[in-house]
Amino acid sequence: MIKDKLLEIIHANAGTRQNGRVASERTFTARKESLQASFKQLAELGFKLQEPANLQEKHIKALMHYWIYKKQAKPKTIEASLSNLRIFATWIGKASMVKSKLTYVSKEDAHLLRVEAAARAPKSATGNRVDLPQVFARADAVNRRLGLILRIEVAFGLRREEALKCRPHAQDFTQFLRIDKGHGKGGRERHVNTLTSAQREILATVKAEIPKGEALGWPLTRDGKSAANLKQNITRYNNYMRQIGLTKKDLGITGHSLRAQFAENNALVHGIIPPSMGGAKGQMSKDRLRTILLRPSENMGHNRPNVMSAYYCSFGKRVSVDDATIALTIIDKALVLLAKVNLPEVPEHLKDDCHKVRGTLEECGLEITLRQTHYLWVQYSMRNGAAWVHPEHELAICMQSAAIAVAQSDAFNEIKGKTDKRPIQPGEISVSRQGNLTL
Structure with a gap:
């Protein structure tokens, strides 16, 4: 069956990144799920492929038309799906088959694929008028370990999987929290500086309640009969988040909004008030801003300061003296x-x-x-x-x-x-x- 053949190709190639390095578990899983979804959608569109290697340019065009006009997917989602198909094409010896995204739309529709780098509205919990102490209290009432996970996400800007895998005793180096290799996006190790008493107090609280050597994620399944794996922990986390109403539908934010909260808090202690918090757009020179933004960017696991506009909104071009x-x-x-x-x-x-x-x-x-x-x-x-x-x-x-x-x-x-x-x-x-x- 094509599903099995597709999995064979994915498992033979997706474990290695384009630069030759070993791909993280997160990257492997995301790429696999994206490709499986694309081939499933092709079948729903009436294309009866018998072999994944038979993928042709007409199939890419059909998918792009479906994503843009029928599904009306977000530009960033479309870009990620197309990127995964481009990588897949190299695996099957058709490296030039997948073109740039603008090839698949007219000039008049190019705006449908434009990715907005800068946020247009606050993404943080506070920016969406959600009270963090109340969120923590509600999480504690449902499951205390969930409350600890959410606190760590706010204090150190951890992504969901990073928080679940975090071993607070082993990763605490007093002056910084180390995100271990393979835990973060791209598999890179990074250090999140401990700059505030709130960070230190939250980390102390977590360490007091989580046994040494244990990760923050739930060690056992909900029935308590067997060890829980990462996928089960993610499912449990998502279920709890729905239970406490920490969703776009209920409160207008998600768990990732806690990472955005950290991004704003981290900017403040580095001397910047992000526009997402009402800070002046031209509060300092471009060169000075770029230099300062590098520090919160590195704490977030990014190498490029301009990525931070996705959390902070645009700083504009005006320079204040x-x-x-x-x-x-x-x-x-x-x-x-x-x-x-x-x-x-x-x-x-x-x-x-x-x-x-x-x-x-x-x-x-x-x-x-x-x-x-x-x-x-x-x-x-x-x-x-x-x-x-x-x-x-x-x-x-x-x-x-x-x-x-x-x-x-x-x-x-x-x-x-x-x-x-x-x-x-x-x-x-x-x-x-x-x-x-x-x-």
């Missing part, structure tokens, strides 16, 4: 709003941290009270999935991100119009912006 002034202006606007409401007292154990942040801003000429400092820093901390992040890196940038969130909050405008004198609690604005997520 004074991004510090932009930051202080935005914070000052939030302070005008905060001055109109009754903020809570600062807890005694957090006063030293608040004085540190306040002192940094006052050195720049900004007048801010300790209560206002505390309130804004809580907003920043919550986006890290933590109750409090100790101030260490780029304090003005982190405060600016919180100020933007406050200034843009519809709920805050409602709160400040109330006549009661009760204190506005830390996190109240963020929580009240979150749609219908309730525990």
Whole structure:
């Protein structure tokens, strides 16, 4: 049967990448599933191929027409499927058979295949008004190990499989979390720098609950009778995500949105406020921006800084000469709003941290009270999935991100119009912006 013959070709070739290196399990599986889907669709379109090697250019044209006009697949999905067919063609000795994607459409329809590199809207949980502490609490209630997995995804930007395979004790090198070779996309090893107290606290929590030598994924199947493999863990993870409503349909985000959350948080501690968070598009020169973006890009497992626009939206082309002034202006606007409401007292154990942040801003000429400092820093901390992040890196940038969130909050405008004198609690604005997520 053609299915069996197709599998023979895939298993004989898909284990090796185009550069000759061994392909990761993820790459092998994705390529196999893509090719199987393409041949299945050909059969549904009425092409009765007896041999996979009989694939011809007319079949590629038919598939492209189906994907573009009938299925209306996303350009990136079409590009990936066509790329896998191009690789398959080299396996069967027809390297030149699959043409460039624009060959299969008219000039008028070229826009249907245009891949937008930069995101047009925030992809992160916070950017979609989803409250992380509530998500963690809901996950914990369903399955505590799921809650730990989601925390690691936010803290270190791990992909789903990377999180499931992660052995927290073995991969923690204090200053960074190592993503082992073969675990990540492309099979590359990478280091994710540990820069915040939220990262350290989350990792400590995970290590305290996961036995040494054990991965984060579930060691046993749900019935507890046998060892679970990766495929079973992925299925279980996906089922739990649907159960807690962490899906595009329910909350507008997926597990990958937690990686986008890390991308934004990581940008802040490197001195950048992404446009996806309301940061100025021309906040620094292009050369300086590219240099800084290289660091969060490497933490995410990418080698090209421009890839980060897929998480951050476009930084634009305008160059600002004074991004510090932009930051202080935005914070000052939030302070005008905060001055109109009754903020809570600062807890005694957090006063030293608040004085540190306040002192940094006052050195720049900004007048801010300790209560206002505390309130804004809580907003920043919550986006890290933590109750409090100790101030260490780029304090003005982190405060600016919180100020933007406050200034843009519809709920805050409602709160400040109330006549009661009760204190506005830390996190109240963020929580009240979150749609219908309730525990």
